[in-house]
Amino acid sequence: MVHVFDGAPDGRQADAPITVSRFRPRYRPLTDEEKALHDAIKEKASELEALFDQVKPGRYRSLGLTALEESVMWTVKELTS
Numbered sequence: 001m002v003h004v005f006d007g008a009p010d011g012r013q014a015d016a017p018i019t020v021s022r023f024r025p026r027y028r029p030l031t032d033e034e035k036a037l038h039d040a041i042k043e044k045a046s047e048l049e050a051l052f053d054q055v056k057p058g059r060y061r062s063l064g065l066t067a068l069e070e071s072v073m074w075t076v077k078e079l080t081s
Contacts, residue, residue, distance in 0.1 A: 027080055028080070030079075030080065034079060034080075037079060038076060038079060038080075041072060041075055041076060041079070042072065042076075045068060045069075045072045048068055049065065049068065052064055052065055052068070
């Protein structure tokens with residue numbers, strides 16, 4: 001998997017300490033361990049998505065997928081904060 005944070009900063013990464021902001025326009029560079037954890041979280045979420053896709057389509061499956069997306073979003077946000 002290609003990392004957004006590999007190589008030189010791409011403009012979204014800050015090269016100075018980041019002030020706390022609800023909307024975080026800049027991100028701190030991640031350590032190698034954090035990158036690996038980020039990838040593992042997203043990989044496991046993809047595995048769950050594939051399992052969810054085996055259930056017949058419907059409102060509850062859609063709600064489950066939305067909840068999965070939201071949980072990954074919040075967890076990654078905490079990881080990258």
